[in-house]
Amino acid sequence: MGISNIWVFSQESNGTATSGTLELLTHARTLSGGVTAFVGGDASAIAGILGEYGATKVYATGDLGGALPGAAVASAMKAVIDGGDSPDLILFPQNYEGRDVMSRLSVKVDRTVLTNNVAVAVDGDTVTVTTPVFGGNTLVSTSFSGSAPYLASFRPKSFAAESASGAEAEVVAAPVPDLGSTGGATVTAVHVEESTGPKLDEADVVVSGGRGLGESDKFSMVDDLAKILNGAAGASRAIVDAGWVPYSMQVGQTGKVVKPNVYIAAGISGATQHMVGMKGAKNIIAINKDAEAPIFGVADLGIIGDVHKVLPKLIEALEGRG
Amino acid sequence: MKVVVCVKQIPDPADPGALDPESKTLVRDAKLILDESDSYGVEMALQLVDAAGEGEVHLVSMAPNNETAGLRTALAMGAASATLISDEALKGSDALGTAKVLAAAIARQEPDLVLAATESSDGYTGTVPEQVAALMDLPSVTFAKSVAVDGGAAKVQRQTEAGYDEVTCPLPALVSVTAGVVEPRYPSFKGIMAAKSKPVETVTAADLGVTSVGWEGSGQTVASVEQAPAREAGTIIEDDGESFGKIVEYLETIKVI
Structure with missing residues (x-):
């Protein structure tokens, strides 16, 4: 037996496969020879790169026509499984769409889901996934029991993406069946928030601000420092909840997980939920x-001081270097 | 309009959590409080019922030991009544098992709208709301940052990686809300007093007709628990007005500048 058929829920962004998709495909092919990409949407633009990274087959639902992916893609997956192509393991990226699809599918196949993982190991028929808890201090490894398919999601950057120089994968249509009452949610408008500079979860330098900034106007210091260092600005949940900055900037368990070369935390105490999102920084x-702030427990360089005094001087010094 | 809100009662996040060395699951025997993530759903529900001009907010929670402290907080905010599923047999339930129990309890209320947080603050599996929707055959909109009800449909602004989508969804439906969707009210003294006499029905999994729950129904077993490799202790200095120079030096060392 063993694990011979792995699916990767694969996503497109701006005409190419997302980095999370490529990471999961890369890792999947180390676990099994049979790797299939499952795309919620049209796969013609990305079949090439999915094949290059190890997919030998691509299922694609075709355009979802404004339906949210959760119920639609899960139903399409279930139809393929019922049709006889039954995966042993399905890997999902830990993001909005991945979470919705895996949750819906777990009910349809009546199998558990394991989320927030950073590693997966296969030993014979046993699949074990690992997730960090308590702000990353403890690693819990959990094995699936019962029969496949096993459903697991993985945080961004859990694996390194590497091309396998594979040929373009064959695309097989996996149409969405009639969703009945569950298909009611329809997207009527799409809003893209403008952002400049590198993306938060891909940036080499991340500067984040927290409640210690005191007031929303002071966040401009964080923005300025990020800009000078060609980095991205991030935020703690506290100031996102307070409405100072949009949710898309949140770093942490419920926001983005970042792994930059350097992470600068300004006025952030280091709540568990925040640490989960940035502890992987080099x-x-x-x-x-506050000298007692938990953030100092993970800091390579900690300054016990007022961000309002330290940041302006730091910005000035860096600007002075041209 | 009847709105059911899923609420979780969790150990106070201010107390460091622990894993039971035997069962390797989260220890939940300390006093439980209302998960702050759920206070947003409760507030949203109260505002939607207000806007509709009629209806009520009902809470559904699953917790050990007949725990109601967190439920009372939400009742004090203004919810009318609650169902508590408390059952020794539920110990060890996985996310899907939890969703099955919640879905059965929610269905009995025949709600127009079900609200939940996107994930709990202690377990944060983050799949239960969508699983509940699937079990109840409801459409759903997850990660809402704004919710309104208009003409039998929910109008939701849903967070996306790039910004947000406007989504319309006919009722009945389930919507999961992000923190910050609304500002939760503090319970008033009057609310706290009134909450003491509001009805809380306690039921078991068997009452709901849900079988194969708890350890037995769980599709997972914890294989190991290990300490993550600790980061090496760094240099911590007190700002003397010149500490910015240390940061510049550090950035030079790692060749960021």
């Missing part, structure tokens, strides 16, 4: 007034 610099 270097961490923290500035906080």
